[in-house]
Amino acid sequence: MTDKRPTLTLKPKARPARKPAPEGAARPWATGGQGRGPSASAPADARPRRGETERDHAGRTASREPERLRPSHEVKIVPQHDYRPDLKADSLALSLLGAASAVARVRGGTALPQALSSVFSAYDVTPQARGAIQDIAYRTMRQLGRSEVLLGLMTTKAPEPPMLGALLCAALALLDPPPGTNPPYEAFTVVDQAVDAAASHPDFAHAKAMVNAVLRRFLRERETLGAQALKQPLARWNYPQWWIDSTRAAYPNDWEAILAAGNVHPPLTLRVNRRRTDAEAYLRLLADAGIEAARVGPTAVRLAQAVNVSQIPGFHDGVVSVQDAGAQLAAPLLDLADGMRVLDACAAPGGKSGHILETADVDLTSVDADPARLARVGDNLGRLGLRAKLVAAEAQDAGWWDGRPYDRILADVPCTASGIVRRHPDIRWLRRKSDTLQLATLSSKILDNLWQMLLPNGKLLFVTCSLWPQESEAQAAAFAARHGAIRLDAPGQLLPASGAGQDHDGLFYALFQKPAA
Numbered sequence: 026m027t028d029k030r031p032t033l034t035l036k037p038k039a040r041p042a043r044k045p046a047p048e049g050a051a052r053p054w055a056t057g058g059q060g061r062g063p064s065a066s067a068p069a070d071a072r073p074r075r076g077e078t079e080r081d082h083a084g085r086t087a088s089r090e091p092e093r094l095r096p097s098h099e100v101k102i103v104p105q106h107d108y109r110p111d112l113k114a115d116s117l118a119l120s121l122l123g124a125a126s127a128v129a130r131v132r133g134g135t136a137l138p139q140a141l142s143s144v145f146s147a148y149d150v151t152p153q154a155r156g157a158i159q160d161i162a163y164r165t166m167r168q169l170g171r172s173e174v175l176l177g178l179m180t181t182k183a184p185e186p187p188m189l190g191a192l193l194c195a196a197l198a199l200l201d202p203p204p205g206t207n208p209p210y211e212a213f214t215v216v217d218q219a220v221d222a223a224a225s226h227p228d229f230a231h232a233k234a235m236v237n238a239v240l241r242r243f244l245r246e247r248e249t250l251g252a253q254a255l256k257q258p259l260a261r262w263n264y265p266q267w268w269i270d271s272t273r274a275a276y277p278n279d280w281e282a283i284l285a286a287g288n289v290h291p292p293l294t295l296r297v298n299r300r301r302t303d304a305e306a307y308l309r310l311l312a313d314a315g316i317e318a319a320r321v322g323p324t325a326v327r328l329a330q331a332v333n334v335s336q337i338p339g340f341h342d343g344v345v346s347v348q349d350a351g352a353q354l355a356a357p358l359l360d361l362a363d364g365m366r367v368l369d370a371c372a373a374p375g376g377k378s379g380h381i382l383e384t385a386d387v388d389l390t391s392v393d394a395d396p397a398r399l400a401r402v403g404d405n406l407g408r409l410g411l412r413a414k415l416v417a418a419e420a421q422d423a424g425w426w427d428g429r430p431y432d433r434i435l436a437d438v439p440c441t442a443s444g445i446v447r448r449h450p451d452i453r454w455l456r457r458k459s460d461t462l463q464l465a466t467l468s469s470k471i472l473d474n475l476w477q478m479l480l481p482n483g484k485l486l487f488v489t490c491s492l493w494p495q496e497s498e499a500q501a502a503a504f505a506a507r508h509g510a511i512r513l514d515a516p517g518q519l520l521p522a523s524g525a526g527q528d529h530d531g532l533f534y535a536l537f538q539k540p541a542a
């Protein structure tokens with residue numbers, strides 16, 4: 026256990042509200058000689074009072090707070106997300122607390138993968154505990170709307186600090202799994218361990234009885250509370266209201282299926298490296314290894330159960346890569362041939378760069394604005410034994426370009442990622458409605474800039490993992506109109522699907538050709 030004490034900041038206690046003084050009565054701080062407050066006739070050495078100013082040693086003007094009749098302070102606790110409690114490494118209590126810490130960080134604006142890595146390094150946990158923390162955090166994210174509504178029905182105000190609320194949401198996600206799925210732990214274990222988790226943390230040990238009471242009440246009244254909660258769209262769909270409204274407006278017939286698809290646990294889909302083998306042969310290899318799988322695309326194989334990549338046959342040797350079946354459409358759409366000059370303009374972590382190089386012997390430049398993410402392109406291509414020129418740059422700038430035009434350009438632009446929420450259940454809680462317009466503005470600049478880099482007759486493939494038309498079809502139509510681009514056949518908007526023969530995220534594809542010079 027890390028022996029850390031709570032970090033305290035001292036905040037002056039708020040002054041109690043005063044009753045308005047009766048007309049004509051002396052007011053404590055009134056000037057003008059009335060009452061006991063400072064007056065125009067106050068002694069010259071009197072310290073400045075409320076609203077007055079004084080100069081500090083550097084000569085800056087500072088306003089002074091009024092003196093207090095009874096100086097006192099209240100303690101404001103800075104939340105200790107990194108506090109490592111003295112709990113067993115393999116206990117559910119520690120996993121609940123780790124998940125709560127990650128969820129509280131997401132609520133503070135951090136993406137879940139980063140939040141989890143901070144928790145893992147702060148807690149220094151075993152691989153098993155990491156798995157459990159990650160599983161609980163993802164479950165909690167998928168059910169956050171429902172759990173927060175349930176908490177609202179059972180408590181009079183939002184639990185403080187936020188990590189306490191997150192702990193309760195994490196426990197509720199385990200007690201109240203989605204319909205048709207089994208609870209991962211016994212209910213009494215979850216309650217018991219959540220109480221232990223609360224008791225072990227200095228920020229909310231005082232609330233352990235509340236944690237016990239809330240979770241037991243949920244178990245006693247789950248039918249009534251569940252029915253009441255479901256009246257609220259936030260609980261029914263587990264998305265913020267603006268997200269539900271946007272989906273409904275864009276897809277009046279499909280919005281419910283789309284929202285439901287985003288709450289499903291995603292499959293693990295692999296791309297078979299056609300330089301090494303083909304999908305049928307790889308399926309046989311999986312069967313021999315006792316791994317059940319099905320083909321969901323020309324090179325796409327979906328595993329029945331997700332496994333660690335270390336257990337995937339041939340993964341470390343570059344025989345397969347992890348990639349959604351929908352994302353595997355990009356390289357074939359580019360219509361590649363050996364010897365072409367190809368640009369992957371927003372390339373990290375390199376899924377599509379790898380597929381391009383598996384498809385043909387091309388001269389590939391992979392650009393990404395984020396150098397750390399770009400390094401992952403190098404790692405992923407290294408595993409596949411393939412090479413590209415890596416450039417850390419912004420795709421809306423041309424400063425990095427050597428002036429030699431490309432035969433093919435892939436623009437997999439930054440977007441709201443509203444089509445891949447089943448893989449990233451935190452996105453819905455992190456995004457704001459205004460992000461859509463901001464990202465659409467950036468991607469239109471990227472597209473305009475890349476167009477000049479394309480050869481006449483060359484092809485540019487515009488891809489987003491968004492469901493919002495402002496980022497996808499409206500963007501594509503406006504781009505074609507601005508540049509007189511020829512629109513070729515491409516899937517357009519793919520809605521998220523999970524079924525027997527097909528299983529993919531919600532992606533958008535538009536393919537353009539530059540008119541001959």
Ligand SMILES: C[S@@+](CC[C@H](N)C(=O)[O-])C[C@H]1O[C@@H](n2cnc3c(N)ncnc32)[C@H](O)[C@@H]1O
Binds near residue numbers: 370372373377393
């Ligand atoms: C949808 S992801 C790309 C996924 C990638 N094509 C793949 O298949 O693995 C978008 C990428 O755009 C990058 N990005 C964001 N803004 C950018 C910009 N202005 N210029 C270039 N890349 C940018 C992000 O760092 C991110 O890696």
